Amino acid sequence: MSPTPQERRAARHQLGTDTGAARRGPSAGRKKPITVDAIIATAFGIVETEGYEALTMRRVATALETGPSSLYAHVVNKEDLDELLIGRLCAGIELPEPDPARWREQIIGVCTGLRDQYLRYPGISRAAFAAAPSNRDTLRVSEGMLAILLAGGVAPQVAAWAIDSLMLYVNAYSLEVSLVNRRLGRGDGWVVSRDELLRRFAALPDTFPHTKRYAAELTAGTTHDRFDFTLGLMVDGLPGAR
Template structure:
């Protein structure tokens, strides 16, 4: 019986990165092409995302970049969702996890989230691939394991720690996607909807009296860089997480 896509994914995720068959190929002139492997597929896919954004990545585009047909890709990657898992797994593999230290657990969890943010921002829009996906790739699960270890070392109750990981990674994913979308608009000179702070202040000042707080606190509402907001938001989330420790 032919394995289901889920069985194929589960089987391959048990292998070390790069394991699996490769296909030797020859180009039209008889020269050897790069073999099709899972690692080659990931490398090429990340190159497309880095140049043109995640929205440009399709299986057809990927096959063209590898000078092959879609059927050759499906011998190694089950579908686009499987490719998404592989891409996120590769980025997670580049994150350093500290040895959990109860004395600095807050700084450690912020450090992991910041590394994940920076990985996503290198590849515009790629955090979209992490939404609504239950992690099964070992490198992705390694991040969950590391974050859980840090929170538990900090004395956070296990259920609260588990839900905190969901909340923190969701925020990192959404933040990274928003920044990527804004940057892509600016890069494409499609910044008509990217409003400057000065323009926001002008608009807020012109609001009617039914928006008294927005008018009064316009400076505060528009203050700081995007990374300032990231740091403050993470800090507030972690302050909330810290309340879930036995007294």
């Protein structure tokens, strides 16, 4: 009996390889075989050009000129595809050798690298929410982050929860930036410039004294400036760190 998709998924976690199969149906022999790698590459292309919201199993199947049932021979469902996509992005993260003297810089560097990977594909960080880290490439990043934090003197339990918090912030930040960029791209009036925001703050009634007085501070900096600031707060607040 042929292995089920779930069994093939388990085999991927064990072997880390693509057990591709030949294309079935009338197009067999005329097109490249459908493999996990082909599905992943096609999914990334859809997200890059159309956004994560457009990614469905049917959309991937259409792009591959096949039916959704052909995909299920390799990918269990959309959640499995999401896990594969995040794992592939995590595979591109460089992990440094933990250095007790540079652990703070190193952990922020890993988070920044993950952010940059997510921002390449609009909205894809949504796939990382509520997902158990079982993919080996994803676990490789959390393993590297854990090693860095432990080298910095952070207690194991604190380090474990810190990784959850840092990844959650990176995911949320990347999703927000993607949503804002999408609105800007379509000329959505809900996204306003800093100058416009300053004018709106200045026009507020006196019941908002602090907002009016510190409007410059409230609107200062780029989105990445705020990202760096927040990561610094999170890392510096870890108890027991060197």
